[in-house]
Structure formats: C-alpha cells, structure tokens
Amino acid sequence: MPKAKTKAATSQIHAVVGSDESEVKRVATGLAAELTPPDAGDFGLEVIDGAADNAEQAAARIRSTIEALQTLTFFGSTKVVWLKNANFLGDTPVGRTASVQSALEELSDLNNTDLGSDVIFLISATEVDKRRSFYKSLVKRAEMQIFDRLDSSRSGWEEEATEIVRNRAQKQKLQFDDDALDLFVLLTGGDTRQIDNELEKIDVFLGDHVTATAVPRVDVDLVRELVPLSRAGVIFELGNALAARDLELALTLVRRLLDQGESAIGILLVAIVPTIRNLLLAKDLMDRHRLARPRAPFQFISAINRLPAEATEHLPRKRDGSINAYALGIAAQHAHRFETKHLIEAMQACLEANLQLVTSQLDHELILTEVVVKLLGRNV
Numbered sequence: 001m002p003k004a005k006t007k008a009a010t011s012q013i014h015a016v017v018g019s020d021e022s023e024v025k026r027v028a029t030g031l032a033a034e035l036t037p038p039d040a041g042d043f044g045l046e047v048i049d050g051a052a053d054n055a056e057q058a059a060a061r062i063r064s065t066i067e068a069l070q071t072l073t074f075f076g077s078t079k080v081v082w083l084k085n086a087n088f089l090g091d092t093p094v095g096r097t098a099s100v101q102s103a104l105e106e107l108s109d110l111n112n113t114d115l116g117s118d119v120i121f122l123i124s125a126t127e128v129d130k131r132r133s134f135y136k137s138l139v140k141r142a143e144m145q146i147f148d149r150l151d152s153s154r155s156g157w158e159e160e161a162t163e164i165v166r167n168r169a170q171k172q173k174l175q176f177d178d179d180a181l182d183l184f185v186l187l188t189g190g191d192t193r194q195i196d197n198e199l200e201k202i203d204v205f206l207g208d209h210v211t212a213t214a215v216p217r218v219d220v221d222l223v224r225e226l227v228p229l230s231r232a233g234v235i236f237e238l239g240n241a242l243a244a245r246d247l248e249l250a251l252t253l254v255r256r257l258l259d260q261g262e263s264a265i266g267i268l269l270v271a272i273v274p275t276i277r278n279l280l281l282a283k284d285l286m287d288r289h290r291l292a293r294p295r296a297p298f299q300f301i302s303a304i305n306r307l308p309a310e311a312t313e314h315l316p317r318k319r320d321g322s323i324n325a326y327a328l329g330i331a332a333q334h335a336h337r338f339e340t341k342h343l344i345e346a347m348q349a350c351l352e353a354n355l356q357l358v359t360s361q362l363d364h365e366l367i368l369t370e371v372v373v374k375l376l377g378r379n380v
Contacts, residue, residue, distance in 0.1 A: 012115050015138045016124045017089075018147035022193035027145060028084070028124035035120050036080045044079060050086030050125065055097040058088040062103035066110055069119055082122040089134065090127030104134040111141050150190030158326045159298060161190035168195060169218070172203045178296050180220040182330065183240070187223070187233045198227050234260070238267075239275040243334035247376045254368050264364035265357045272371060273350050278331035280343040281315060285328075286335060293336055297329025304328065346375040 014035070016028040036045045046068045052058035061083070068081045088095045089104075115121060123142075128135050138144060150157045150164075162185050169176055176184065188194045205226060206216040229237065234257055241250040257267050282300070285291055289307060294300040304312060304325050315323050353371045356362055 011143050012117075012120050013111055013138070013142040014120070014122045015142040015144045016122075016147070017126070017128050017144070018149075019126060020147040020149040020192055021126045022191075022196065023147035024124055024126050025085070027147065028082075028122065031145075032080060032082050032122055035122065037078050039077070044077065045082065046079065047082045047084050050083045050088070050123075052088055052094065055088075055094045055099050058094055058097075059099045059103040061086075062088075062100070062107055065121075066103075066107055069110060069115060069121055078118050078120060080120045080122060082124070084124055086123060086125040087127065089125045089129060089132070091129040091131075092127070095129065101132075104132075108134050108137040111137060149192075157190055158185055159301075161185045161188070161195075162298075164190065164192065165195055165199075168199055172199055174199065174203060174206070174216060174218055176218045177220060180218050180223045182297065183220055183223050183236070184218075184227060186236045187227045187229070201226050235267075235271045238271045240330075242272065242275045242372070242375060243279060243331060243337070245334075245337050245376050247372065250372050250376065251369060254372065255365065258365055258368075264368055265354065267368060268350060268353055268357065268371070272368070272375075273347075274327070275331070276343055276346045276350065276375065277316070278327050279335050279338055280340070280347065282328050282331040283335040283338065283340055283343065285311075286332060287340070291332070294329060294332050297326050297333070300329035300332040301325040342375075346371070349374045 014031060016024050016031060018024050032045060032047075048061055048065050048068065050058075050061055052061055065081060065083045088100050094100060111121065123138070130136075150161055162181060165181060165185055165188070166176070184198070188198055202218055202222065205222070206218070224237070227233075234253055238250060238253040238257070241253055254267060257271075258264065285304070285307075286293070289303075289311065291300070291303045294303070304315075304323065312323060315328070317323060349371050353367050356367050357364060
C-alpha cells in the first residue's frame with residue numbers, strides 16, 4: 001500500500017519496514033545505494049544479513065551490527081551499516097527470546113546516543129512487533145518508511161490497489177483500458193510483487209509495439225491472456241460475464257470452476273447470487289435516486305456516499321461494517337442491460353437451484369446452466 005513515512009530529527013538512522021516484502025526490499029536496496037558515498041568504495045557499505053535461523057544466530061547478527069556501528073571508518077569517510085532483512089523483530093519465538101531482546105536493547109541504547117557524523121544506520125524488516133521498545137525507539141529516532149501489504153478484506157482496498165497499478169503502469173509507459181485495469185487489480189489483489197511481475201510480462205509482450213508517438217494500450221483480452229486466472233479471478237470473471245450478458249463465456253467459466261473442484265453450491269452462492277443481487281441493488285438505487293450510469297466503479301461509490309444513510313442501510317456490508325461499494329459500482333456499469341423484473345426472477349431461480357442442489361440428484365452443471373440461461377437468455 002502507499003508508504004507511511006515519519007522523519008525524525010536525525011537522518012543518521014533509517015528504517016524500512018512493513019508486511020509488503022517486495023516493497024521493503026526494493027526501497028531498502030535503493031536507499032542503501034543512495035546513502036552510500038559514491039567515493040567510499042568497498043568500505044562505504046557494510047551489510048549484515050538479518051535473516052537468522054535461530055535466537056543464537058539472531059543475537060550474533062545484532063551484536064555484529066553494534067560492532068560495525070562502533071568501528072571507525074577508513075580515511076574519515078562516511079560509512080553505511082545495513083542490517084538487512086531482519087526477521088527477529090516480530091512477535092515470533094525467536095523474537096521473544098531473552099537473548100534477542102537483550103541484544104536489541106543494546107542496539108537501541110546505541111541508537112539513542114550520537115552515532116557520529118560519519119556513520120549511517122539502515123535497518124530493513126518485513127515483520128515488526130510495534131509493541132516492543134526497540135520499535136518505539138526507532139519511531140523516535142529514525143527516518144522511517146512503512147510499507148504494509150493491502151488487506152483485501154478491508155473496504156477501499158481496490159481504490160488503493162488501482163492507484164498502485166496505475167502509477168506503476170505509467171512508469172512503464174503502459175496505458176490500461178478501464179475494464180482491463182479493474183480486472184488486473186482484482187487478479188493481482190494488491191500484491192506489489194505480483195503487480196510488478198505481471199506488468200513486466202505485459203511490457204515485454206507489448207515491447208515490439210512501443211513507438212515514440214504511441215503508448216500501447218492494455219485491453220481486457222490481453223489481461224485475460226497474460227495474467228494467471230486464480231480461483232478468485234475465475235469467480236470475478238464469471239460475475240463479469242453474467243453482468244455483461246455473455247452467455248457463452250459464463251457457461252465456460254462455470255464448467256472451469258467445476259473442473260477445478262469447486263462445488264456447485266459454492267459457485268451459486270459465491271459468484272452467481274452476489275452478481276444478480278448487486279445488479280438488482282444497483283439498478284434500484286439508480287432508478288430511485290436518479291443516479292447516472294458510471295464510467296468507472298469509483299464514480300458510483302462517490303454517488304452512493306452522497307446518499308442519505310436511510311437510502312443505503314439495506315446494502316450488503318463488508319466485515320468492517322462498510323458498504324461493499326466497489327462491487328456495486330461494477331454492477332452499476334452493467335445494470336442497464338437488465339430489467340428489474342428479470343433480476344427478481346433470476347433471484348427466484350437461484351433459490352430454486354439452491355434447493356435442487358441440496359435435495360435432488362440432478363446434474364449440478366445442468367442446474368447451474370439453467371440458472372445462467374434464465375438470467376441471460378432472451379426470455380429472462
């Protein structure tokens with residue numbers, strides 16, 4: 001997610017931490033290169049590997065760091081000491097041991113003194129226990145950058161992930177169509193490492209088409225072709241196919257999910273019912289409150305946020321109690337394809353299918369096929 005950054009009074013101590021391992025490593029590596037004097041040669045950067053296998057090794061790495069910070073530099077030049085990829089700062093069995101905590105207290109005491117103008121300390125870690133005194137000391141003394149992985153169960157993660165993808169795509173001179181961007185975000189789930197990998201894959205694929213005057217466009221077909229379709233991706237694509245009234249694709253995706261071992265009742269309740277329900281809710285909101293069809297999901301989110309509380313109290317909520325507005329925004333883009341009475345009939349068909357799946361011996365693919373056809377067929 002976007003970095004949180006705090007800057008202490010001194011810039012001799014730098015910390016790059018957070019659960020987003022890819023970003024922590026990338027930023028820390030860049031910062032080490034930036035901080036190391038260009039004319040210091042091999043003596044300008046001393047790296048201590050913080051990936052310890054046990055408490056004894058972790059304590060030894062910490063004390064090696066202390067020794068490096070206290071060692072005089074050669075020729076009076078500035079030296080950077082980097083405790084890299086420390087894995088003992090979190091609430092783990094190794095991190096809780098007395099030997100590690102004692103060594104960290106020594107390091108913290110050293111950080112709280114004047115390291116000298118010729119020494120810079122950099123520490124990077126992907127798991128930290130913010131309750132520990134060492135972390136609290138870092139917050140006070142260090143210029144700190146925090147990179148936490150997006151939580152896809154939290155409301156609003158899609159907006160943050162979209163900004164991450166858009167910014168990184170611009171750096172690689174890639175331009176996404178709106179629907180392609182939405183799909184890419186859902187398939188990569190805000191994981192910056194996967195985002196970078198998939199953008200690189202797309203960039204290489206389009207490399208031959210880049211010109212000085214034309215920025216290559218990334219459409220939804222290209223995303224479907226290149227980005228791996230996980231279980232969550234197939235479910236999302238099935239919802240999109242239903243909303244877009246693409247009968248052939250919807251049936252293909254139902255069959256793929258069944259082939260992957262998904263239960264028919266799971267497909268019905270996780271993909272088909274939520275899609276129909278969101279279409280019905282979005283259409284109702286648009287009709288009752290005269291909301292325009294959005295060009296992007298976020299436009300509908302803004303429109304919902306402007307409605308009075310009583311107009312949205314019936315909407316489905318996420319675990320944190322907030323409205324699952326992004327899904328409604330996607331549905332609002334397609335709600336014009338359906339009549340309200342057809343969506344109500346489709347919900348009834350889902351109820352009947354649910355009963356058939358748990359009480360009858362009918363073929364499960366046939367039951368789901370009938371639901372999809374009732375929703376998307378001409379006589380829905």
